[in-house]
Amino acid sequence: MKDILRLIETIHDKPHKIVMSVAGAGIQTVTWLLSVSGASRSLLEVLVPYGRLSMVELLGEEPKQYVSSETSTAMAKACFYRAQSLVEDGSPVIGLACTATIATDRPKKGDHRGCISAWTSDGVYQYDLILDKGSRDRVGEEIVLSRALLHVLAQACEIALDIDVGLISSENPKLQYILHDDPIDRLLRGSINSVVIKPDGTMSIDEKLPRCLYPGSFRPLHAGHESLAKVASEVLNSDVLFEMSIQNVDKPPLTKEEITSRVEQFNGKHTVVLTMAETFYKKAQLFPGSTFVVGWDTAIRLFDPKYYSDDHDRMFEILCEMSASGTKFLVAGREREGFFMTLENVQIPEGFRRLFTGLSEKQFRADISSTELRGLRKDDV
Numbered sequence: 419m420k421d422i423l424r425l426i427e428t429i430h431d432k433p434h435k436i437v438m439s440v441a442g443a444g445i446q447t448v449t450w451l452l453s454v455s456g457a458s459r460s461l462l463e464v465l466v467p468y469g470r471l472s473m474v475e476l477l478g479e480e481p482k483q484y485v486s487s488e489t490s491t492a493m494a495k496a497c498f499y500r501a502q503s504l505v506e507d508g509s510p511v512i513g514l515a516c517t518a519t520i521a522t523d524r525p526k527k528g529d530h531r532g533c534i535s536a537w538t539s540d541g542v543y544q545y546d547l548i549l550d551k552g553s554r555d556r557v558g559e560e561i562v563l564s565r566a567l568l569h570v571l572a573q574a575c576e577i578a579l580d581i582d583v584g585l586i587s588s589e590n591p592k593l594q595y596i597l598h599d600d601p602i603d604r605l606l607r608g609s610i611n612s613v614v615i616k617p618d619g620t621m622s623i624d625e626k627l628p629r630c631l632y633p634g635s636f637r638p639l640h641a642g643h644e645s646l647a648k649v650a651s652e653v654l655n656s657d658v659l660f661e662m663s664i665q666n667v668d669k670p671p672l673t674k675e676e677i678t679s680r681v682e683q684f685n686g687k688h689t690v691v692l693t694m695a696e697t698f699y700k701k702a703q704l705f706p707g708s709t710f711v712v713g714w715d716t717a718i719r720l721f722d723p724k725y726y727s728d729d730h731d732r733m734f735e736i737l738c739e740m741s742a743s744g745t746k747f748l749v750a751g752r753e754r755e756g757f758f759m760t761l762e763n764v765q766i767p768e769g770f771r772r773l774f775t776g777l778s779e780k781q782f783r784a785d786i787s788s789t790e791l792r793g794l795r796k797d798d799v
Contacts, residue, residue: 421581422450422565425572430456432575435509437501438567439465439476439493442485443532444516446564447571462504462511465497487533487544490517494535494542502624512574513537516567520549520559532563536574539623541598545570547591566591602677605664605692611704613692614659615681627691630654630748631661632711633701636690639683642784646750647688649782650711653775654748658711659689665696667725697725698745699736707744714752714759717774721767737770750777753785 429451438461440447448464451457467473474480476496481489498513505511518532534545545566549559565583572580573595585591598604601613601621614625632647643660651658662680664672672680677692684690695701698710698720719725726733751760761776 422568423454425568425577425579425581426451426454427456428577428579429568429571429575430454430460432460432577433509434460434512434575435462435501435505436460436512436514436571437463437465437497437504438514439467439497440516440567441467441473441493441518442516443518443520443560443563444534444567446560447516447567450564450568462501465500467493485517485519485531485533487535487546490515490533490535491537491542491544493517494537498537499624502626505626508626510539512571514567514571514574516563518563520563521554521556530559532566534563534567534570536570538574539598542596543570543573543593544596545591545593547585547589550586550588553586602674602692605694606674608694611693615684615690615692617684617686617688619685627705627708628657628659629705629708630656630658630711631691631701631705631708632658633661633663633698633716635666636660636662636680636683639680644688645784646711646713646782649750649777650748653777653781654709656709659691660684661691661693661701663693663696663701665694667696699740702740702743702745709746709748711748711750713750714761714763715754717747717749717761717764720747721765734767737767737773741770741773745773747774748777749774750782751779753783758783 438448445466451461465476467476470480473484477492481492483489493515494513496513497515498511501511501513514536516532516534519526519528520530520532530549530551532547532549536543547563547566549562554562562584565581568581569583601610601623604610604623605613610623612624614622614627630650632643632650634643636643647658647660664677681690693701693704695704701710702708721733723730723733726736749761749764751758753759758779760779761774766774
């Protein structure tokens with residue numbers, strides 16, 4: 419037991435925050451973690467999806483096989499994203515999971531086994547163990563799998579200190595570490611919601627962001643975009659990040675090559691957030707409570723039934739949902755046919771005016787058109 423306590427003390431001293439889920443075995447791990455002072459520094463939440471519907475709610479679907487490496491990994495992934503939603507200080511998070519079938523009050527035909535996974539920002543640890551059936555009672559098998567959970571957690575926390583899992587000679591666990599593939603590929607497949615790319619090129623997934631985003635296609639990124647982001651940051655008293663959806667309402671989705679090319683524009687200068695949220699409704703769901711920086715021409719589209727399948731009722735329903743989530747818009751003016759159009763030129767339905775704040779012409783004006791810039795580039799070729 420001393421080796422367990424020593425390891426847990428080390429885990430609590432690490433910066434990692436953990437959400438864990440156990441089904442079938444592994445609950446003793448929770449008791450051990452909570453028995454050592456400092457558990458609140460490490461453990462965010464524990465889930466026990468023992469019933470079928472509870473597991474379905476965690477995973478979003480019913481697993482093909484409840485005790486499998488695939489299921490434990492899906493559980494760990496769900497825990498990872500849950501941890502990201504709970505962490506408040508930017509600490510690294512881990513999703514830890516175990517699904518198992520062990521000795522019970524009636525004989526079992528199949529193996530007694532456990533599958534453990536730990537999902538981190540860089541990869542996933544998978545530990546599969548078939549227990550020597552009949553060598554231990556239920557409590558003994560629970561202890562072994564709980565020790566194995568701690569062993570995998572130590573790996574995920576990058577702790578050199580380890581413990582004896584308590585295996586016998588006939589038991590040969592399989593432990594592997596699988597790196598996540600390229601974040602942009604994962605975004606394209608829909609397995610993650612967003613990719614944050616810093617000016618130095620480093621990437622993170624589904625990171626908590628400042629509540630101010632400037633969406634656009636940035637084709638190309640120009641001085642007007644950068645100037646508006648700066649003004650918005652001053653007005654909102656917050657960092658403003660550029661956000662680019664690789665899906666588009668009016669155009670085909672971007673290819674990997676197009677995404678890479680556009681992201682290169684931000685290198686060394688700005689952070690850009692990639693999403694699959696092509697509408698402001700989806701953006702509001704992805705980033706609730708955010709303020710979006712938009713131009714006049716984008717603001718008027720928010721009230722165009724065309725973008726709601728010509729369904730006026732659906733348009734008002736979505737606007738109400740965005741309002742309820744705390745969504746706001748900061749609207750910059752744009753030149754249109756010789757006139758400078760501002761928020762005052764947007765026909766806003768009654769009840770939604772409070773969602774919008776306008777920038778005056780004095781605060782911001784930049785008569786630069788991405789379309790014209792693309793035309794000039796073609797002329798130069």
